[in-house]
Amino acid sequence: MSTANGSLRPLPIAPADPAVFVGFGASGDLTRRKLVPALVNLRRTGALPAAFAFIAVIRQADVGKSLADDVLKAADEHLDSPLTQEERDWFLGRIGVVVGDVEQPILYADIAARLTELQASHGTGTNALFYLATPPQLFAPIAAGLGKAGLLDEAAAHGWRRVVVEKPFGHDLESAIALNRALSGVMEERQIYRIDHYLGKETVQNLMIFRFANSIFEPIWNRRYVDHVQITVAESDGIGTRGGYYDEAGALRDMVQNHLFMLLALTAMEPPISFDADAVRDERLKVLQAITPFTRAMVERDVVRAQYAAGRIKDADVRGYLEEDKVAPGSSTETFVALRLQVENWRWAGVPFYLRTGKRLAKRVSEIAVHFRQPPFMMFRDTAVRSLNCNVLVIRVQPEEGITLEVDAKVPGQALDLKTVAMDFKYDEVFAQTPSTGYETLLYDALTGDQTLFHRADSTEVSWRAVMPILEAWPSQSRPVCYAAGSWGPEEAHELLERDGRAWRRP
Numbered sequence: 141m142s143t144a145n146g147s148l149r150p151l152p153i154a155p156a157d158p159a160v161f162v163g164f165g166a167s168g169d170l171t172r173r174k175l176v177p178a179l180v181n182l183r184r185t186g187a188l189p190a191a192f193a194f195i196a197v198i199r200q201a202d203v204g205k206s207l208a209d210d211v212l213k214a215a216d217e218h219l220d221s222p223l224t225q226e227e228r229d230w231f232l233g234r235i236g237v238v239v240g241d242v243e244q245p246i247l248y249a250d251i252a253a254r255l256t257e258l259q260a261s262h263g264t265g266t267n268a269l270f271y272l273a274t275p276p277q278l279f280a281p282i283a284a285g286l287g288k289a290g291l292l293d294e295a296a297a298h299g300w301r302r303v304v305v306e307k308p309f310g311h312d313l314e315s316a317i318a319l320n321r322a323l324s325g326v327m328e329e330r331q332i333y334r335i336d337h338y339l340g341k342e343t344v345q346n347l348m349i350f351r352f353a354n355s356i357f358e359p360i361w362n363r364r365y366v367d368h369v370q371i372t373v374a375e376s377d378g379i380g381t382r383g384g385y386y387d388e389a390g391a392l393r394d395m396v397q398n399h400l401f402m403l404l405a406l407t408a409m410e411p412p413i414s415f416d417a418d419a420v421r422d423e424r425l426k427v428l429q430a431i432t433p434f435t436r437a438m439v440e441r442d443v444v445r446a447q448y449a450a451g452r453i454k455d456a457d458v459r460g461y462l463e464e465d466k467v468a469p470g471s472s473t474e475t476f477v478a479l480r481l482q483v484e485n486w487r488w489a490g491v492p493f494y495l496r497t498g499k500r501l502a503k504r505v506s507e508i509a510v511h512f513r514q515p516p517f518m519m520f521r522d523t524a525v526r527s528l529n530c531n532v533l534v535i536r537v538q539p540e541e542g543i544t545l546e547v548d549a550k551v552p553g554q555a556l557d558l559k560t561v562a563m564d565f566k567y568d569e570v571f572a573q574t575p576s577t578g579y580e581t582l583l584y585d586a587l588t589g590d591q592t593l594f595h596r597a598d599s600t601e602v603s604w605r606a607v608m609p610i611l612e613a614w615p616s617q618s619r620p621v622c623y624a625a626g627s628w629g630p631e632e633a634h635e636l637l638e639r640d641g642r643a644w645r646r647p
């Protein structure tokens with residue numbers, strides 16, 4: 141059974157169902173920086189139920205002693221305003237800790253006992269949301285442990301049981317299939333919430349509203365009017381402390397296969413027949429299925445992989461990727477990818493989609509730029525106007541969230557002169573509420589049983605299938621090319637568009 145999309149929720153927002161949140165990997169970075177702050181934000185907006193408790197599942201007993209205090213202290217740094225004493229006491233009174241080894245059945249018996257305890261003391265009822273914020277190789281063992289202990293059996297529990305699975309969802313197609321199989325062996329698809337925090341971002345959700353709640357864009361949203369689309373997710377940060385994970389993953393797995401493909405899917409999808417979760421996910425899936433498979437020749441020609449070298453960002457020297465902690469000597473892991481792909485369907489045949497993402501680029505900015513075709517020049521041919529610019533619609537995902545439409549206007553005066561001007565919508569000028577990190581929305585959706593903004597099993601596999609030919613071709617190709625930290629990527633990425641008579645937008 142599918143669920144209804146949260147975008148259609150009536151205001152004011154109702155508190156989610158009473159539940160216990162069971163966080164695996166609760167001593168980790170994600171819990172501190174994103175999950176706990178998101179839960180605090182949900183409570184601030186009245187979206188967290190009063191009957192709520194949090195079980196932190198960790199492996200080191202000594203960490204457990206101060207864990208509740210530590211995560212709240214860390215959360216403080218990621219909130220717009222620090223926790224009040226009332227909030228601190230509220231959360232402290234609701235956090236329980238369970239220590240153990242995720243491979244051992246006893247851990248799950250302890251979790252079950254703790255659940256019963258908290259259900260009684262906090263009146264949470266029997267709903268439980270299990271959140272897997274651990275290294276990915278533990279997702280399947282944890283699911284198996286939960287399954288064997290009967291913790292996912294909703295009939296026996298008399299309440300819902302849901303599992304949020306963090307990214308990366310697999311390392312390649314084969315491992316994604318295996319993980320889907322492991323999950324579906326112990327629970328129903330409707331219980332699985334594969335997270336992609338980009339889908340929770342306000343601006344990303346707004347893409348569907350922008351396209352389908354306004355009548356003026358849809359008629360021109362196709363190959364007749366669109367020349368090409370550019371999707372950029374640029375980061376100025378490097379890999380930080382995540383070298384161990386990143387060196388195994390690289391930008392294609394870390395960003396393209398999931399986040400950029402979701403931006404692509406939402407940009408290119410057909411209108412769903414409703415906001416029903418499966419109706420929306422069906423349409424996103426069809427876009428991924430329509431990506432023209434990459435041949436080796438296409439990988440060679442249309443995919444640029446690169447790695448950052450030392451450079452300067454914001455007036456500071458930064459080291460190159462190979463000097464980062466936990467990166468293998470001489471690693472050929474890419475920190476930048478630019479590619480050109482085609483969505484072969486009736487709407488988009490012949491329209492190139494250019495995607496690029498990278499670490500240590502000139503600035504942090506994510507945007508989708510839809511470049512429309514040029515108008516016929518005919519009317520201007522005997523005038524001083526030398527060329528016409530094409531209209532560009534830019535959806536700014538982050539930061540400075542908003543939407544800009546670039547149009548040509550006449551420069552005031554007697555001569556005929558044109559200038560490109562921007563019609564601008566900025567979230568922070570229109571709405572009091574600033575767009576969230578995405579985790580608030582996704583946690584609320586998981587707590588209310590809305591799967592729209594989560595990946596379904598089929599889409600994880602189809603997106604891996606699309607990138608596999610690239611991953612398979614790379615080892616036999618030359619090393620990634622270099623780009624200086626603080627730049628907009630390697631020259632080859634610019635050539636990718638120049639070859640087609642186009643250029644990347646400078647965000």
Ligand SMILES: NC(=O)C1=CN([C@@H]2O[C@H](COP(=O)(O)OP(=O)(O)OC[C@H]3O[C@@H](n4cnc5c(N)ncnc54)[C@H](OP(=O)(O)O)[C@@H]3O)[C@@H](O)[C@H]2O)C=CC1
Binds near residue numbers: 165
């Ligand atoms: N951090 C982020 O911004 C993002 C993270 N993610 C994903 O979230 C997940 C967690 O990431 P993150 O919090 O950064 O990772 P961390 O390495 O910071 O934390 C991992 C957590 O898992 C625990 N853990 C590690 N090994 C074991 C084990 N063998 N048995 C039991 N527990 C174990 C760690 O416990 P201990 O403290 O004892 O080591 C820690 O609590 C990953 O899948 C990551 O890809 C996704 C997007 C963004």
Ligand SMILES: O=C1O[C@H](COP(=O)(O)O)[C@@H](O)[C@H](O)[C@H]1O
Binds near residue numbers: 307337375394395
């Ligand atoms: O999933 C990931 O996303 C972040 C970028 O997220 P954003 O919300 O800050 O844009 C990226 O840095 C990280 O490498 C990747 O794993």
